[in-house]
Amino acid sequence: MRRPARRRPDPEPGAGAGATSILKFVIAEASFIAALMFYVGLIYTSRYYSNFHLSPSSLGFGFSDYVVESLQILSRPVLIAVVSLLLLMSVPQFVRRLPVTSRVRRRASAVWGAMARQYWVVVAAGLVLFLLWPSVRPYWMAPATVAAGLLIGQSGAALRGRGQRPADRAVPLFAALAFLLLAVTLLAAQLGDREAKQAAARVVRWPGVVVFSTERLSLTGPPALKAEDLGAGAHLRYRYSGLRLLVQRGDRYYVVPVGWDRTRDSVYIFRENETTRIELTPGVRRGARR
Known part of the structure; x- marks a missing residue:
């Protein structure tokens, strides 16, 4: 049953x-x-x-x-x-x-x-x-x-x-x-x-930025900001160094020069394209010589 x-x-x-x-x-x-x-x-x-x-x-x-x-x-x-x-x-x-x-x-x-x-x-x-x-x-x-x-x-x-x-x-x-x-x-x-x-106060420790451009850029800032002319034979003829990366948002790079002072210096905004190339380098580590 x-x-x-x-x-x-x-x-x-x-x-x-x-x-x-x-x-x-x-x-x-x-x-x-x-x-x-x-x-x-x-x-x-x-x-x-x-x-x-x-x-x-x-x-x-x-x-x-x-x-x-x-x-x-x-x-x-x-x-x-x-x-x-x-x-x-x-x-x-x-x-x-x-x-x-x-x-x-x-x-x-x-x-x-x-x-x-x-x-x-x-x-x-x-x-x-x-x-x-x-x-x-x-x-x-x-x-x-x-x-x-x-x-x-x-x-x-x-x-x-x-x-x-x-x-x-x-x-x-x-x-x-x-x-x-x-x-x-x-x-x-x-x-x-x-x-x-x-x-x-520690801008020098930020990631470094090197900007290559086909045109001369009107960048002014502290003496650490350097502009070089690589010659007429280079497609990206002008090289700018002595820059540091503040922040990257999308395809925009917000950059300041080494020795940046908020009371007198600008923040540069770059976008990588056919006429501009951005390279990132390590910043200066703590204890290293500047």
């Missing part, structure tokens, strides 16, 4: 809905992070290339380029600050898991709550930094301090014992996010400007 097939148990109600909710949350978070990286990359590249009289739009930068460039702000101080903030946020959970008596936990929680309720001191410190804006650097410290104070004020430890409606918390949370965005903007701009100035 054939046994009836065993019926599979029905899936638990809400299991599919829970997976869908998690997927929607992940997609929303990924979209937010991508948008933030795009914004940070735009600010960084705009400030970086403005030091060379260029703009990212003229270079043909796209969404993926800005996202990749945003990774430039992940410098050592920034990573230390982010890790420190994450550790600070995990202090309450860490204290609750310590193998100590409940009395010690309550005392530690009370101390943390008392400190959190004084969040206005941190906000006031940020306002003082704003008042001293021209003389206090880095500039992003002022909005970051205000944002930290506002976030501490909305923490569970600060709100314990004085209930607050979600609508009342919306304004300080929105203000904290606005100050955080301002801090990130100033940080990206500062790093872009600093990286550009450091790069301009």
